[in-house]
Amino acid sequence: MxxxxxxxxxxxxxxxxxxxxxxxxxxxxxxGEPEIALEIGGTYEDMINRSSASFSPLLSGHLWLGIPMVDARLRLIDPQYGFITPLARFFTVGFDDNVIEDIRMSPQIEPLLLDDALKVVLDLQDQWREKGWVAMGVRNDPTIADTPEWRAKLRAGIRHGRSFWQAGDKYQVMLLLGRFKNSRNPTEERYLITLSIARPWVPFDENEEVWERE
Incomplete structure (x- = not known):
């Protein structure tokens, strides 16, 4: 040339x-940080008015998934149970017409080192605990902790960290933490966090419920 x-x-x-x-x-x-502010059962229009991040257009009359147009954090609006996540790149909101049904997201911009991933997870669990959420099904899925035992399991890929939290009869969260093979950092241990948020969908026996106390 x-x-x-x-x-x-x-x-x-x-x-x-x-x-x-x-x-x-x-x-x-x-x-400030771009933010999607919403409530489960709220409307697309209310979400747009409350949010500082742009969002994909409404698809009236459909079951559909929408996404923020930029990296954005979630602010779940509720006077008792509300919480905030870090910025997320993977962030979907499920709608039935214009009504918000559920959220699925990864509260991070990229796969994280274990120390950083645990900081995010522990902060979210602390927010839920302080706001009155309850850890559910802990006999099979104990809450994730920064302990040598948890670190060893996560690093070995033996299991994903998984915990369920519930806010009365209003919301349920499933939190996952696991190893993630990252081509950008092939020699490093990287981890992915996933949140699923909706009205309660996994039933728990009352005998399995554990109220965590300070």
Whole structure:
């Protein structure tokens, strides 16, 4: 390729990259972290009015999944049980027409080192505990903890960390933490956190319920 043409192509590529970066930047809120603020059973319109992050268009009359258009954190709105997550790149909201049915997300921008993943998990569990959520089914799925035993199991890939939390008869969360093979960091141990949030869908025997006390 003629050197002059090569420099011209490189210049256009650089300009395209800068334009994409500028567009992404313009889609972010002017201050604070981008946020999707919603309530289970709330409407698409209320979510849009409360949120600082842009969101995919409404699909009226359908069961559908929507996504934020930028990395965004979740703020679950509830006067008693509300909580906030870190920024998420994988973040879907399920709708029945314009009514919010459920949320599935990974509260992280990329797969995390174990120390960082545990910090996120423990912070979420602390928020739930402080707001009156209850750990459920702990006989089979104990709450995740930063202990040598938990670290050994997670690192060995023997099991995913899994815990269930419930807020009265209003919400249930399933939290998963497990090893994740990351091609960008093939020599490092990376971990993925997944949250599923909806009205209670997994039944628990009353004898399995454990109220965690300080």
């Amino acid at each position: 003629n050197p002059r043409n090569w420099h011209r192509v490189a210049g256009w590529l650089l300009l395209a990259v800068l334009m994409l970066a500028a567009i992404h930047r313009l889609m972010q809120p002017l201050w």
